[in-house]
Amino acid sequence: MVLVRAARYTACLLPLALMACSASEVPKSASSKLADKPAAKAAAPFPSTYKAYPSIATAIRNVTIFDGEGGRIDNGVVFMSGGKISSVGGAETSIPADIAVFDGTGKYVTPGIIDVHSHLGDYPTPSVEAHSDGNEATSPTTPEVWAEHSVWPQDPGFSRALVNGGITTLQILPGSANLMGGRSVTLKNVYARTVQGMKFPGAPYGLKMACGENPKRVYGAKGKMPSTRMGNLAVNRQTWIKAQEYRKKRDSGKDFVRDLGMETLAGVLDGEILIHNHCYRADEMALVLDMAKEFGYKVSTFHHAVESYKIADLLRDAGVCSAVWADWWGFKMEAYDAIPENAALVHNSGACTIIHSDDENQIQRLNQEAAKAQADGRRMGINISDAEVIRWLTYNPAKALGISEKTGSLKLGKMADVVLWNGNPLSVYSRPEKVWIDGALLFDSADPKRRPVSDFELGQPGEGDVK
Amino acid sequence: MRHLLLATIMLAVSSPVFAETIAITGGKLVIGDGTAPIDGGTVVIRDGTIVAAGSNVVVPAGARRIEATGKWVTPGVFAGFSRLGLSEVDAVNGTNDKSSGKSGFSAGIDIAPAIDPFRTPFAVNRAAGVTRAVVAPDAGDNMFAGQGAIADLGADASPITKARAFQFAEFGEAGAGLTGGSRAGTFATFRAMLREAQEYAAGNANFDDELLRAEDARALLPVLRGETRLLVHVEGANDINNLINLRKEFPAIKMVFVGASEGWRVADNIAAAGISVIASALNDLPASFEMVGATQSNIGRMKNAGVKVAIGMINDRDSHQLRYSTQYAGNLVSLKRVPGATGLSWNDAFAAISSIPAEIMGMGDRLGSLKAGKAADVVIWDGDPLELSSAAVTVMIDGVEQPLANRQARLRERYARPTEGDLPKAYDR
Numbered sequence: 001m002v003l004v005r006a007a008r009y010t011a012c013l014l015p016l017a018l019m020a021c022s023a024s025e026v027p028k029s030a031s032s033k034l035a036d037k038p039a040a041k042a043a044a045p046f047p048s049t050y051k052a053y054p055s056i057a058t059a060i061r062n063v064t065i066f067d068g069e070g071g072r073i074d075n076g077v078v079f080m081s082g083g084k085i086s087s088v089g090g091a092e093t094s095i096p097a098d099i100a101v102f103d104g105t106g107k108y109v110t111p112g113i114i115d116v117h118s119h120l121g122d123y124p125t126p127s128v129e130a131h132s133d134g135n136e137a138t139s140p141t142t143p144e145v146w147a148e149h150s151v152w153p154q155d156p157g158f159s160r161a162l163v164n165g166g167i168t169t170l171q172i173l174p175g176s177a178n179l180m181g182g183r184s185v186t187l188k189n190v191y192a193r194t195v196q197g198m199k200f201p202g203a204p205y206g207l208k209m210a211c212g213e214n215p216k217r218v219y220g221a222k223g224k225m226p227s228t229r230m231g232n233l234a235v236n237r238q239t240w241i242k243a244q245e246y247r248k249k250r251d252s253g254k255d256f257v258r259d260l261g262m263e264t265l266a267g268v269l270d271g272e273i274l275i276h277n278h279c280y281r282a283d284e285m286a287l288v289l290d291m292a293k294e295f296g297y298k299v300s301t302f303h304h305a306v307e308s309y310k311i312a313d314l315l316r317d318a319g320v321c322s323a324v325w326a327d328w329w330g331f332k333m334e335a336y337d338a339i340p341e342n343a344a345l346v347h348n349s350g351a352c353t354i355i356h357s358d359d360e361n362q363i364q365r366l367n368q369e370a371a372k373a374q375a376d377g378r379r380m381g382i383n384i385s386d387a388e389v390i391r392w393l394t395y396n397p398a399k400a401l402g403i404s405e406k407t408g409s410l411k412l413g414k415m416a417d418v419v420l421w422n423g424n425p426l427s428v429y430s431r432p433e434k435v436w437i438d439g440a441l442l443f444d445s446a447d448p449k450r451r452p453v454s455d456f457e458l459g460q461p462g463e464g465d466v467k
Numbered sequence: 468m469r470h471l472l473l474a475t476i477m478l479a480v481s482s483p484v485f486a487e488t489i490a491i492t493g494g495k496l497v498i499g500d501g502t503a504p505i506d507g508g509t510v511v512i513r514d515g516t517i518v519a520a521g522s523n524v525v526v527p528a529g530a531r532r533i534e535a536t537g538k539w540v541t542p543g544v545f546a547g548f549s550r551l552g553l554s555e556v557d558a559v560n561g562t563n564d565k566s567s568g569k570s571g572f573s574a575g576i577d578i579a580p581a582i583d584p585f586r587t588p589f590a591v592n593r594a595a596g597v598t599r600a601v602v603a604p605d606a607g608d609n610m611f612a613g614q615g616a617i618a619d620l621g622a623d624a625s626p627i628t629k630a631r632a633f634q635f636a637e638f639g640e641a642g643a644g645l646t647g648g649s650r651a652g653t654f655a656t657f658r659a660m661l662r663e664a665q666e667y668a669a670g671n672a673n674f675d676d677e678l679l680r681a682e683d684a685r686a687l688l689p690v691l692r693g694e695t696r697l698l699v700h701v702e703g704a705n706d707i708n709n710l711i712n713l714r715k716e717f718p719a720i721k722m723v724f725v726g727a728s729e730g731w732r733v734a735d736n737i738a739a740a741g742i743s744v745i746a747s748a749l750n751d752l753p754a755s756f757e758m759v760g761a762t763q764s765n766i767g768r769m770k771n772a773g774v775k776v777a778i779g780m781i782n783d784r785d786s787h788q789l790r791y792s793t794q795y796a797g798n799l800v801s802l803k804r805v806p807g808a809t810g811l812s813w814n815d816a817f818a819a820i821s822s823i824p825a826e827i828m829g830m831g832d833r834l835g836s837l838k839a840g841k842a843a844d845v846v847i848w849d850g851d852p853l854e855l856s857s858a859a860v861t862v863m864i865d866g867v868e869q870p871l872a873n874r875q876a877r878l879r880e881r882y883a884r885p886t887e888g889d890l891p892k893a894y895d896r
Contacts, residue, residue, distance in 0.1 A: 125752045126759075156753055164751070164763075213558075309878075312885045329875070330588065330787045332558040339875045349885065360752055368794065371855035379858060380879060422804055428797030428855045431805050446806050456753070461704070461732060462760035466808040467751040 046148060048199035050188050055439030057081035059095040060420055063104025068111035068394035068409030072387035078109050080416035083439035088410045102434070108424055110390050111409050112168025112189075112417030112437065114397035115363050116276070116323050117303050117356035120158055121151030121172050121187075121195070125360060126456075135175035136182065140219045140226055141239050143207060144261035145182035147174045151195045157360040159452040160467055162189050163443050164364035166419035166432040169200060169408075171401055173303075176210035176278045177218045179226070179236050183264055184208055184276060186401050190437055191452050204402040206300070207268050209236075211279035211288060212334050233287060240295040243269060274300040274402055280334035282310035289318050301400040303356060305346075306338035312349035321352035321400045325362070326369040326376070343370075343392065344377020347384055354396045366393050371426035386426050415439075488513045489866065490526040494535030494847065499542035499821035499836035501814050510540055512843040515866035520837040533861065535847050541817065542837050543598025543620075543844035543862065546789040547745040547824035548698075548725055548779025551600045552582035552589055552618060552626060554786045562586075565786070568607015574660070574690075575682030576613025577631055578604040584618075584626035588787045590873035593620040595790030596852065596859035598844040599628060599834055601745070601779070601824065603635040603698065603725075610637050610645045610656055614686055615698065617828060619844075621864040632828060633696040633723070634686065639706045639757050650706065654713065661717065664688055693719035696829060698745070700725045700781060703757030704732035711740045723827055726750075726781050727769070728761040734772035743827040744769060745779035748795035748819075766799055766819070767809030777824035792820045797853035816853060842866075 058080055065076040067088060077093035079086045087093055095101070122134040133150035136142045151172055161167035167189050174181035184206035187198040211232065220227030226235050243265030249256045250266060267273035275292070279285045279302045292299050301321040302308065306329065308315055308322035315322060324346070329338035347353040355370045357363035374389045398408025407415040416439035423430035435443040444450035453464050489512040496508025498520060509524040510517065518527075526532065555562035564581035582602055583589075592600075603615035612635040617628040637645055638653055646652035659678055666674045667684035674684070689695035697720050701707055707730060714722050723743050724730065728750045730737060737744065746766050753759040769776050778795055780788070796819055802810025811819060818836075825835025834842055843866035850857035862869040881895050888895065 125754050126756055127754050128756075160751055309882050310885060327788070327790075328784075329591075330554075330556055331784070333556055336556055337878055339878050341879045345879075345882065345885070361749065364749075364751075365798070368798075368855055372794075375856040375858065378856075380883065426855065428794060428853060429801045429804070431801055448807065457759075460753075460759045461729070462762060465760075465762050466764055466802075466805060467762050 046146075046196055046199075048201045049194065049196045050190065050192065050199055050201055052083045052438030053190070053440035053442065055080070055083050055416070055436070055441070057096065057099035058102070058436070058439070058441070059099055060102045060104045060109055061095075062091070063420070064108045064424075065410065066108065066110045066387045066390040066425075067411070068390060069411070070385070070388045070391050072385070076109075078410060078418065080418060080436065080439050083416055085410055085412055085414050085416050087412065102420065104420065106423065107433065108421040108430070109410070110166070110419050110421065110425055111394040112407065112419055112435065113166045113366055113393045114401070114408060115161070115167055115170040115357050115366060116301060116354055116397040116400050117358045118161075118170040118172055118363055119175070119358065120161065120170065120360060120363070121153065121155045122147055122174065124152045124155030125157055135177040137175075137177035137218055140178050140215055140224070140235055141180040142174075142178050142182050142261065143180045143264040144259075145174060146185065147172045147182060147208075148185035148195050148199065150174075151185065151187070151198075153192055153195050153198055154454045154456050156454045156457050157363070158189055158191060159454060160360070161363045162435055163432065163445070163451060163467065165366055166421070166425075166435055167363060167366075168417040168419070168435065168437045169398070169401075169403070170363070171206060171276070173206070173208045173276060176208070176214045179210055179215045179232055180239065180265070181208035181210060183273070186403065188437060190442060191454065200403060202403075202406065204272060204274055205264070205267065206274045206276045206401070207264055209275060209277040211277065211284040212281060213332060214278075229284070233291065236291060237294070239265065240291070244295065268297050269295065271298070274400070276301055276303055278303045280304050280306050282307035286311060286314060289314065289320070300402075301354065304335075304358065306335050306342060308351070309339065309342045309345040312346045312351050315346065316349050316351035319352075321354050321396060322346045323354040323356040323397070323400070325358075326355065326373040340373065340376040341380055341382075343373035344380070344382045344384060347388070347392070348377070348382045352396050352399065353392050354400060355392045356397070367425040367430070368428060371428075374426065386424065389426060486514050487866070488518075488527050488530040489533060490530040491533045491535050491540050491845065491847065492526065494538045494540035496520060496522075496837070497539060497541040497817055497852075498838065499818060500838070501818040501822070503814055504539070508540065510837055510845060512845065512863070512866045515843050517837050517839055517841045517843050519839055533847070538860065539848040539850065539852055539857075541846050541848065541852055542821040542835060543846050543864065544596050544789070544792050544820050545824040545835050546592075546597055546600035546780065546792055547777040547820070547827070548781045548785065549600040549602055549789050550605065550786040551592065551602050551620075551789055552584060552586055553578070553602065555586045555588070557786060565605035566607040567604065567613065568609075570607070572613070572680060573609035573683045574611035574613060574634055574686040575680060576604050578602060578613060579616045579627050579630040582616060582618050582626050584621070584624065587874055589620050589626070590622070591787070591875060592789045593622065593862055593869055594859065594871040594873055595793075596846040596848065596862055597789045597792065598846065598862065598864050599825070600789060601633075601828060603633075606635070606637045606641065606645055608645060610642045610653055611660065611683065611687070612636065614695070617830060619864050621867060622870050628834075629830070631686075631695065633698050634690045635698045636700070638699050638701045638710060639703055640755055641700060650709075654709070657713070658716070661687060661691055664691060690720060691717065693721050696721045696723055698723045698725050702726045702728045702755070704729040704760065706757060707733050708736060711736055711742065714740065714742075725779060728758040728765060730774070731762065731765045731768035732760050734769045734774055737769065738773035743775040743777070745777045745781075745824065745827060747781060747783060748778045749798055763798065763802060764809040767802060767811055770811065770815065771809060775823060775827060776819065777827050778819045779824070793853050794855065796820050797855070800853060813853065
């Protein structure tokens, strides 16, 4: 019973399935000289083999557009061709003849929704022990593991995220049992035979870190360090010192033995790998910011940052995003002070706000979670427009993942990752009607043939059903 | 509840301090029984009870008026399945009273004293318009978890509407895990425990107190007689069919299915058996092999097959987030516009979180809708209660207007500006 329930919660919540979450922005380290780095010279292993599926030039007219960067166009036109956004504008926007045109009257268009915190694939459904691949909970620091080596590309959850949530891009993170849980991977939400076939081309890697209860509980229970929050920080700092030494050795031009974990940490110090740090409490986030200063790296994003509202000014000044739920609270001690106005307060302070899921169910309705957070803000006098709120689900997570030049908003030349909603996406009554990824129509609610069915579900009861 | 009745078997209803007549006028009135909202409806409440509700209701002289023009007036949300009040912080053991697995008791467990109305989830969910809840114990090491209660969320010291309102049992995968590892063990255990309860009742010396204690046997007897409902957690289609057959051996048992993610696959059987369901609204993943067929259309399909279905939240943040009930109901409405999906009409969706759970629990005559003679659990909302942008602005339980404050609101106020003023934040209250 307990195990069953645990499996339903996200890996971040559970003592055993602890996960960490954090997002980071690309640090720009003046000292990094990519060309000098042997690791950078070698071809990156496990390269993306993702290719956009065939698309036809398509326009949506008479539609309300939220462009993902805070812009709104009523009665607008979105035109995509060659897998890219070709134009976005008002009713006067011209579109070529002989293309597919959809009437968007009463409907809304947004960029594809992006979840910075998912465990689809590494904690897939069915949530059986044999599928529990998110936490390498054998050492408090495992920067050497890569989430992509755990991702099962047949997770049925990818399809639900697409058809109900309009998710086109998602970051798969290791869990939060460890202080340093390993590399994340950013995926296009397009089923493939291999994980390489889902990897977002050119997306930087992230490193998952975790504050607080999970690491100290998991290792404390094993009689190992860390068993306290001070132990957490000590292990982190000792490890960063080693990473600095490794980086020096690597850059010295002399022979050295590669170390997978150190390679990842050096990549963080180089500014190439983004820190996604699961961290609930305000005081702990402040400590992490100072630790990052000490070692010269930058935190992209604090995940599960339920207390960001207490230090929204610090987070704004540090340029760190907060990835949060709308209203989760009380499931563990470090989530005790969560409040539903968190997202609005963080946004209102001028800091970067993201709504994330860490959950195979809520990833299907991030739009709804954002709408709740918006409403909670409004009730305390913080008015945030619908178009701004959509940024929490699109451009901001794209920025946190280092892919905002490629996706996350409806701007000329960007990937045509587009959701057509059958109503305002911030209403409970709205659902995705069509989803394009790189211009390819990969979900059409009116066409059962455009509804993905993973291998696992083939030949099972409910195969191809509406879900 | 303000007024504690000694006979907890009976429905206890709190009464307001002062006998008072209240009229809520001008709002969009939702009765909660599946009928359409009434524009400009009136609700009259006297002594904690609904006197009248509808469009042509006369406001009695001297009634205190609450103007609700532009707002929605509905019955309070009746959480169809919860662990409300059983934990403050789930992962902090000392605050978590869901399971009594190490007590040695099973069916005899009575969850009522573990329901603490002073725990934060009461206040938070009350502020979101939840006024009553089915509260079940969690199974510990026995398929019979014990006796659950119906609670009210009033800001007072008496949370119990009805103690020992039902027995809760685990079947399916969870049940198998508690009965030796196989569903076969679950059925053997079920039959054996009920048989032993009968042996106990008969005063038979052969009563096997290793299987269950006297306290457990006594709790199973009203289940066998059909006086106390048996809520059974079951997800898979085959398990549901087997339970329908099992009930034929115990025809008096009033069985209610909880969860039932694959109910749609055997909806006709459930309907023919006359078994009601408290279903999880949005399960659509094969979280386990017994949920391979899960779909959000489950509730709509079961309803169309003639099954009485309420929304519940078993194992889904069921101690803290009963406020999701309205969002879940709204999602079922959204399915009406998804090709091929089966949802609920708005009216049916609201009934699934108000009158229907009350009816399924056998309390529809007193709770769950705004009809004359029922407890005045009334919520006024600033908009469509199923919509994400709406909030409860007034919450009444048994006609008593409830405080909507909670510690989340206090934290919000303290940190509306994050920076300190002339004194540390600790002085800011």
